[in-house]
Amino acid sequence: MPINLNALGAETPWSEVTVAQDRIDALCSVLGDYNPLFLDPETAARSANRTVVAPPTFINCLRDFKTALVLSQTEVDLPLLLHGEQVIRYYKPVRPGDRVLHKIKVVEAGRKQSKTYGEVSYFTVLIKMKNHDNERLVEATQLFFVRDK
Amino acid sequence: MNDMSTFSELNYPQRLAVPAGASVPQPEEGPYFEDVTVGMALELTKPAITRLQIARFAGASGDFNPSHVDEDIARDIGGMGGVFAHGMIGMGFLGQLLTDFLWDRPLRMFSTRATLIVRPGDSLTCRARVTRKWVEDEDNLVEFEVEAVNQRNEVTHTGKAEAVLPHRPIAIKGELKRPYLVQHRVIG
Numbered sequence: 001m002p003i004n005l006n007a008l009g010a011e012t013p014w015s016e017v018t019v020a021q022d023r024i025d026a027l028c029s030v031l032g033d034y035n036p037l038f039l040d041p042e043t044a045a046r047s048a049n050r051t052v053v054a055p056p057t058f059i060n061c062l063r064d065f066k067t068a069l070v071l072s073q074t075e076v077d078l079p080l081l082l083h084g085e086q087v088i089r090y091y092k093p094v095r096p097g098d099r100v101l102h103k104i105k106v107v108e109a110g111r112k113q114s115k116t117y118g119e120v121s122y123f124t125v126l127i128k129m130k131n132h133d134n135e136r137l138v139e140a141t142q143l144f145f146v147r148d149k
Numbered sequence: 150m151n152d153m154s155t156f157s158e159l160n161y162p163q164r165l166a167v168p169a170g171a172s173v174p175q176p177e178e179g180p181y182f183e184d185v186t187v188g189m190a191l192e193l194t195k196p197a198i199t200r201l202q203i204a205r206f207a208g209a210s211g212d213f214n215p216s217h218v219d220e221d222i223a224r225d226i227g228g229m230g231g232v233f234a235h236g237m238i239g240m241g242f243l244g245q246l247l248t249d250f251l252w253d254r255p256l257r258m259f260s261t262r263a264t265l266i267v268r269p270g271d272s273l274t275c276r277a278r279v280t281r282k283w284v285e286d287e288d289n290l291v292e293f294e295v296e297a298v299n300q301r302n303e304v305t306h307t308g309k310a311e312a313v314l315p316h317r318p319i320a321i322k323g324e325l326k327r328p329y330l331v332q333h334r335v336i337g
Contacts, residue, residue: 023209025161025164026205026208026209027209027210028165029165029205029209030202030205030206030208030209030238031206031238031241031242031245032195032196032245033241033244033245033248034161034162034165034167034171034172034173035173035174035245035248035249036161036173036175037248037253039161039164039165040160043175047178047179047252047253048254049253055241055244055245055248056244056247056248056259057237057240057241057244057259060212060237060240060241061209061210061211063211063212077226078214078215078216079214079215079222079223079226079227079228079229080226080227081214081216082263083235083237083263085260085263086236086237086240086261087258087259087260088258088259088260089257089258090255090256090257090258090259093255147228149228
């Protein structure tokens, strides 16, 4: 089923979330990534970061309203959705306790030919994370494909 | 007397129930620009992915797409032959490979493309290779090409990363100087 291409430009408002150590713990635990820079304040204090920081793919964990946006605006049939590509750019470290603002916007939507699945719909979302000083922390684009059947 | 600890007071091996023998990086410091050469290779082999791990990743990320957690929907509606792992699990493994090596040196960019579905039971080996070193303004940058392959050596993820590494300080008349400043003094 094709997606709603009019979802292009749809965006969420900025939403605040406090980065919690237990969210970082959950991601590290499931990945089996026990790097103490993400987990242990004592080790992190001796590093250039000075404090614990979030691992590089933590932005994937700020998904609460993203799914709602994708579902409501692009009218995606979720079982037909495939993740294509993700690009993350880092500007400043994200630390537990930080109150960060994030938002998501559909920045690309269309139809294209896939080698594997034939003609598919695709859309790209831009996820932004900034602090209350309006400084960029992390930004990511995610490209998704949606098969017709 | 209250000898109870709050969860946040536990050390991380307790909080995460880190398995005995798990690999934990503990370098003194991250690499310097001079330590990295084009062609340098890194590798990390992860245990086979389990259905439980996929379900736990859904919880950690909030991505409960039924393609990952509901066998019936994934098979009958998704038509993918059953559940498969989030592409972001492989990206997380590749991120671990990079940060195990880089330690506290910052990434500037990290990208991956999911090229093949990863099923429960697949074991990924993550690889990175330094493909470029360059200087941009005052930043010393290193580029990595990354890929993950499954146990059949089929590529499941490809990608790139860029990291910012400092120069190793050098001693001049007993003082540690960054080469950039030394060069500036010689030229200027």
